[in-house]
Amino acid sequence: MLCFPLYSGLTQICFKSKQACLSLSLISIPTSMAIKTTGFLTGSLPEELMQILVTLASTWEDVNDPNEIKVKPLSGAMTNEVFQIIWPTEKGDLHRKVLVRIYGEGVEIFFNRDDEIRTFECLSHHGQGPRLLGRFPDGRVEEFLHARTLTADDLRDPEISALIATKMREFHSLDMPGPKTVHLWNRMRRWLRKAKGLCSPAEIKEFGLANLDDEIQMLEKELTRDDQEIGFCHNDLQYGNIMMDEETKSLTLIDYEYASYNPVAYDIANHFCEMAANYHSDTPHILDYSKYPDVEERWRFIRAYLSSIDDEPSESEVEDLFKDVGRYTLANHLFWGLWGIISAHVNKIDFDYMEYARQRFRQYHLRKPQLLGPSLAPLNDDDNGF
Structure with a gap:
């Protein structure tokens, strides 16, 4: 297992090999570094989230440039804003993808976010749903499921x-x-x-x-x-x-x-x-x-x-x-x-x-x-x- 700090103020990140794939343990950003959703609306990513995504993509050997990120908004969500993050790979027609979820305003009224994260992680342990790849105060990064x-x-x-x-x-x-x-x-x-x-x-x-x-x-x-x-x-x-x-x-x-x-x-x-x-x-x-x-x-x-x-x-x-x-x-x-x-x-x-x-x-x-x-x-x- 390889562990190193991403940058000052960020918790340690660890990677481990698993069947030729690399998985990312939970990444967190301090609360003072809040993510703004406006960056998504203009097509650019906020710096803090960008660093999480670049670090994740750097673990994939088939990604040519971890900084070459495409953002695709996904419609249909009514509580959160959801985006597909895409990196081109050496294989051309194949891409690496993750999902970014930006928490909706006022959602703490409906449920406790910490409880929801624990549920997410527990269900993942049970083999249900996507894996949690990273967290920041206003959202999280999830495994992208290759299913429709x-x-x-x-x-x-x-x-x-x-x-x-x-x-x-x-x-x-x-x-x-x-x-x-x-x-x-x-x-x-x-x-x-x-x-x-x-x-x-x-x-x-x-x-x-x-x-x-x-x-x-x-x-x-x-x-x-x-x-x-x-x-x-x-x-x-x-x-x-x-x-x-x-x-x-x-x-x-x-x-x-x-x-x-x-x-x-x-x-x-x-x-x-x-x-x-x-x-x-x-x-x-x-x-x-x-x-x-x-x-x-x-x-x-x-x-x-x-x-x-x-x-x-x-x-x-x-x-x-x-x-x-x-x-x-x-x-x-x-x-x-x-x-x-x-x-x-x-x-x-x-x-x-x-x-x-x-x-x-x-x-x-x-x-x-x-x-x-x-x-x-x-x-x-x-x-x-x-």
Whole structure:
């Protein structure tokens, strides 16, 4: 192993050979050396991050010039800004690549970044996802996965959908550190408090935030069962967070900012809700609920999920999870609705977060009587615009 300091103030960097490849241990930059994203927008890299990337590229013998860096913005991210970093190699048509993730503004409201990094590293240890190559205060450098990101249409492909179900079951079975308790409800309550503090009186009235504590409490009571399965959930399994190796058809789940222990039914419900989205369209905030999976698609997915590890499930087992998933869509609409409201106030990414939130709240109020019954009609209808 070869270890040396990169420059004054930077922690030691170590390289070791592994099957003719060189891997980089974690690189950190002092907090005082903050990275600015404006450099990406103009096509130039800030000096501190440039030094990390040049040092990394210097370990690759086939890279002609570590300083010859190309930057390609990747679309579809709504929490962070993501860029592909490319170096030409001696082989001409082949390139070395890494991924740089610049953390979005205000994301500390949604999750603890140190916890997310620990999750990232632990999942890497479990053979899940890309490796962490370097860190700086406003972002990190990750291994670039040579696989394609799924599209919105891919989620409806029966073969790919079955692969996702199997991969999700595998993910839920991971033994991750920390208490294996449900995080969903307390996280929603924290977000609600933050949303109330950010919103104008008109916005509080529009979304009915004054009474949402009662709504969350009611949902927790109605949806929680003693025998519900709790697993380590991704909680944001939209198509852009799933990558597929075209040769092996193996899937990799990426982006674990919201990952935590939760009811597995909630994670499946989130995935179904994401089928209404196309974040690469001209109107990425618009959700098309005509694309929400029909009964046959949902039943097939849940059967594939249950049968991927255990024996062939009984009809009653499939039906029980099917019903739980349907009911947890309500929690999912409120969860991402609150996320949209907060993001509209703190995030500068070009996305109409507030209109996105309106659609999620609208679906919540539309679906609630169907899933919980008319006796649990929306509280204080007059206090919101839905």
